[in-house]
Amino acid sequence: MTVITPEGERRDAYRLIETTEDAKAPAGNAAGSKPLVPLALLGEIETPEAPFGLFVENTAEIAEIAPHLGSVDLIAIAFPAFSDGRGFSLAKRLRREGFTGTLRAKGPLIADQFADALACGFDEVDIPDTMANRQPVQQWLEMKDTMSVHYQTGFGEGKSILQQRMAAREEAAR
Amino acid sequence: MYRYDEFDERFVRERVAQFGEQVKRRLDGSLTEDEFKPLRLKNGLYLQLHAYMLRVAIPYGTLSGRQLRQLAKIARDYDKGYGHFTTRQNIQFNWPKLKDVPAILDLLADVEMHAIQTSGNCIRNTTADQFSGVAADEVEDPRPTAELLRQWSSQHPEFVWLPRKFKIAVTGAEHDRAAIRVHDIGLRMRRNEAGEPGYEISVGGGLGRTPMIGKVIREFLPKDELLAYVEAIMRVYNAEGRRDNKFKARVKILVHETGTEEFTARVEEEYAKLDGPTVNAPLEEVERIAAYFAPPAYEDLPAESVTLGEARKADAGLDRFVEQNGFAHKQPGYIALTISLKPIGGVPGDMSADQMEAFADIAERYSLGELRVTHSQNLVLPYVKKDDLPALYAELKTHDLATANAGLVTDIIACPGLDYCALATAKSIPIAQEIAKTFADDARQKAIGELPIKISGCINACGHHHVGAIGILGLEKGGRENYQITVGGDATEHASLGERLGPGIDAEDVPGAIEALVETYLSEREGSESFIETVRRTGADPFKASFAGFIETRAAQEAAE
Known part of the structure; x- marks a missing residue:
């Protein structure tokens, strides 16, 4: 898996816990030291030392995730397919819930979705290596910036077109 | 504009x-x-x-x-x-x-146009009443709302990977010409008791293989809260709409399976949580957009035109054209005109490059440079001076654009069907052409009156057959094209879905079957009832009987041959 942020590729500091056995294994230095624990597994293993990473399905309810928000510094949302947009809404809702840690989109996303993912509150993506081979980091960084304007207020960095129009009007009135 | x-x-x-x-x-x-x-x-x-x-x-x-x-x-x-x-x-x-x-x-x-989001699982082009801004029965102009939604929905970061396509329509008139109740979201502009502007919002209408009429989930939403409320609807749909089966992925299925009450509760819960003011367009922006749709500089004219009156007396063709294709304008001395793209034997909705160029000139000379496209695949000239009509009519005739059949039995909606479409199971354009030829006689069309026929060449219903007063659905059965006929569909404020009359029939029998149904209407109708009004009163039974009779007669003829 390859982690890509707006600044480029980054070493993954988290190690996915897939079974209760994994949870018992000592943290190695090679593949990340912090555990990334699936929400479903959280009740079955000894709760890791905070802060740790939480891995959630895109169908998870906010009420299920909310109790853990204080003890995790990363939430990875699963994207079972790039065309399944549920993760975008879940990200938006998690940000609204007050989560300020790292939000990661995990799955076979495509570079064309990078800007949308960031605008919905994600900080990074974690894509399979086969995808990263076809769409290298450079493509992600380029596709991120193909659109310099957006209409929707409350999404993404920078002012929306509506806000820019407002600012221009205020400037003109001054 | x-x-x-x-x-x-x-x-x-x-x-x-x-x-x-x-x-x-x-x-x-x-x-x-x-x-x-x-x-x-x-x-x-x-x-x-x-x-x-x-x-x-x-x-x-x-x-x-x-x-x-x-x-x-x-x-x-x-x-x-x-x-x-x-x-x-x-x-x-x-x-x-x-x-x-x-x-x-x-x-x-x-020329400030694009093809953005005209397909795919995203929010599609927002549609509106083709007589927006000029209709005499208009409460409020829906175009500023539609433009605001166009901008807001363009590459919305959260809503470009929806379970399925999503269509929004807006109307601001008493009579719904935008078919809002068969859209994923239908917006009807209205005022509350205090006279404040807002919207009645329905969700979950749609055609396709599971046709449904939209359910009202908000009787009144203040106008300035629109984008936030639509965002709440979209978020609930994006998160909860089915993705396991593309045929069950439209919001209509979510509303149906969840129940209107529960769906409404989820939208309202989401709406209560989101920060509306950060989402909604500021008043200045709404006003900026609305200013583009301010009424044009109309001339001060008498309500009735002497020139037109005399010309109508002298030219029966013009008289008929104005009677059938004219639409009441809110401004005295003006008229809105439907320009039919349904000449007898033509392809419904097709226009040649030559006609487009000629019509662009006509719009500039006679309609302040503006025209409209209707959801029934016709065009509209929204700002015509009645005084200009005789000259305009003469020009339209030279370009084969003066067919006086707006809303009549030959003004047929048809999808592209098997002539173009990869999904189609049957032809629809040739069926429309044959029906139009059958009813080509002007006097006969006029006697039958308003009768929307809608034809789809597959179950996806792009031809809106469910909401045709007569609907025709082309399917493939045993290697043959086979057509099912319904009556009683309606896309207006009285939205209803058509009822199937019986077994499917062969393509060559469709015009005859339509004639049998029209005869039933003419014998059943009371007073000045239109076809759909008669069906609403009598129910489908008399039409089922005549349809069965038609099939029997055809079977007997074939046996004799």
Whole structure:
């Protein structure tokens, strides 16, 4: 898996816990030291030392995730397919819930979705290596910036077109 | 009409460039075909039966003469010399080459047009009443709302990967000409008891294989809260709409399976949580957009035109044209005109490049440079002076654009069907042509009166057959094209779905069956009832009986042969 942020590729500091056995294994230095624990597994293993990473399905309810928000510094949302947009809404809702840690989109996303993912509150993506081979980091960084304007207020960095129009009007009135 | 500012211009230009990059990345293998497909669809590019098809957005059906002239150029230079207007007020080019698409998109951007989100699982072109701003029965002009939604829905980061396509329609008149109750979201502009403007909001209408009438989930939403409320609906749908089966993925299925009450509760819960003021458009922005739709500088004219009155007496053709295709205007001395793209024997909704150019000139000379596209695949000249009508009619006639059949039995909606579409199971255009020929006689059409016939060539219902007073659905049965007939469908404020009359019939029997149904109507009707009013009163039974009779007679004839 390859982690890509707006600044480029980054070493993954988290190690996915897939079974209760994994949870018992000592943290190695090679593949990340912090555990990334699936929400479903959280009740079955000894709760890791905070802060740790939480891995959630895109169908998870906010009420299920909310109790853990204080003890995790990363939430990875699963994207079972790039065309399944549920993760975008879940990200938006998690940000609204007050989560300020790292939000990661995990799955076979495509570079064309990078800007949308960031605008919905994600900080990074974690894509399979086969995808990263076809769409290298450079493509992600380029596709991120193909659109310099957006209409929707409350999404993404920078002012929306509506806000820019407002600012221009205020400037003109001054 | 609305004009792009520097931001709209930059947005569309960057989107064109972005699509160019996406094509390149498909060609160099960065994107697989499966990954590229939704990206090209979100830019209106389909792969059809014989070629690519490019669907161009005509926001809420409004076009300028300049824009229509550019569409004519595209039709001539990059297609086979014609374009096809659709039931969602868009235009399709059926024969562009993939390599030419970037050039076409540039030409569109030159006249403030695009193909953004005319396909794919995203929010599609927002449609509206074709008589917006001029209808005498209008409460409020829906175009500023539709334009606001066009902007807000364009590349919305959260809502471009929905379970399925999503269509929004707006009306501001008492009579619903935008078919809002068969849209995913239907917005009806209204005022509350205090006289404040707002919307009645319905969700979950739609046609396709599971037709449903939209359910009202908010009786009144204050006007300034629109975007936040729509965002709440979209978020609930994006998170909860079914993705396990594409035939059950529309919001209508979610509303149906969840129950209207529970669905409404979830939307309201989401709405209560989101920070409305950060989402909604500020008043200044709403006013900025609305200013583009201010009434034009009308001339002060008497309500009735002496010139027109005399000309109508002298020319029966003009008289009939005005009677049938004229529409009451809110401004004295003016009239709105439906320009039928349904000449007898023609392809419903098709227009040649020559006709487009001629009509662009006509719109500029007689209608303040503006025209509209209707969801019934016709055009409208919204600002015609009654005094000008005789001269205008003469010009329309020379371009074969003066067919006086708006709303009549030969004004048929038909999807492209098996002649173009990869999904079609049967032809629909030839069926429309045969029915039109059967009822071609002007006096006969007039005697029958208003009768919307709608034809779909497959179960996806692009021809809106469920809401045709007579609906025709073409299917494939045992290697033959087979047509099911319904009556009683209605797309207006009395929205209802048609009822099937009996077994499917062969293509060559369709015109005869329609004649039998029309005879039943003529013998059952009371007073000045229209076809749909008679069906509403009598129910489908008399029509089922005559349909069964028709089938029996045909079977006997065939046995005798």
